[in-house]
Amino acid sequence: MLSQLDWLRELNTASLLLRLLLAMVMGGLVGLNRGLRNRPAGPRTYAIVCIGAALTMVLSQYEYVMLTTDWAPLAEHIGLKTDVSRFGAQVINGIGFLGAGTVIATNQQKVKGLTTASGLWASACLGLVVGAAFYECALIAFLLILLTIWLLRPLEDLFIDYSRNINLYVEFRSMSEMGEILRVLKAQDIEIYDMDIHHGKEQIVQKPNAVLYLRLAKREPHHRLIARLSELDEVYTVKEI
Numbered sequence: 001m002l003s004q005l006d007w008l009r010e011l012n013t014a015s016l017l018l019r020l021l022l023a024m025v026m027g028g029l030v031g032l033n034r035g036l037r038n039r040p041a042g043p044r045t046y047a048i049v050c051i052g053a054a055l056t057m058v059l060s061q062y063e064y065v066m067l068t069t070d071w072a073p074l075a076e077h078i079g080l081k082t083d084v085s086r087f088g089a090q091v092i093n094g095i096g097f098l099g100a101g102t103v104i105a106t107n108q109q110k111v112k113g114l115t116t117a118s119g120l121w122a123s124a125c126l127g128l129v130v131g132a133a134f135y136e137c138a139l140i141a142f143l144l145i146l147l148t149i150w151l152l153r154p155l156e157d158l159f160i161d162y163s164r165n166i167n168l169y170v171e172f173r174s175m176s177e178m179g180e181i182l183r184v185l186k187a188q189d190i191e192i193y194d195m196d197i198h199h200g201k202e203q204i205v206q207k208p209n210a211v212l213y214l215r216l217a218k219r220e221p222h223h224r225l226i227a228r229l230s231e232l233d234e235v236y237t238v239k240e241i
Helices: 003-008 013-036 043-067 072-078 085-100 114-131 135-161 175-187 222-230
Strands: 165-172 191-198 209-215 235-240
Touching: 003 013, 013 043, 013 135, 043 114, 043 135, 085 114, 114 135, 165 175, 165 222, 175 191, 175 209, 175 222, 222 235
Parallel strands: none
Antiparallel strands: 165 209, 165 235, 191 209
16 A cells, blocks of 8 residues: 555544545445436435444444544443444444435335435434544534535536436327327337336226336437427326336
């Protein structure tokens, strides 16, 4: 390893800022790749989870350093022999059940709540850092998480809106008219990856509908394709999911 970077492996403000910032950027870039492919978890979800994971590692290092320096007399006095990082591990594992409860799949096969679940998990990690009195790290992580949740949303939407992959939910009059919708898509050189077609149910006044997984011939705003399909007489509703 490069000895010139040893000071960045220590617990100091520059090291903390670099670690958490790298976690946000690298996690976000991995998530951007998934977002461009219209997968449920996007840049913000990946970035928040990566920040939370970095926090757990930094916290473990902080606890070890403190127990062998400033906290050593107290630990010796009370006879502490337990690895304190295990307490945090139980919290991190437990919060997973709460986060899983926020993730739902709609009847249009769209997954919602992943960013909320990742935010809950990262908040639990942040709470552990605050509880350990690691204030410098807590403040940096808090600002980066807020930056990810609030300010990165417009950027995420912009990238995804110009992605060549798009998933559409379409409601139409009858199953016999589905062929016309597919012909319009193919006429624009749009590749159809897959589709899930559902027949309507008269009892609950549900119209025939389909979820289409598409790849555009070129990058263009998704609202243009949605507008073109909305003009078809056969289509009642069309929206991106």
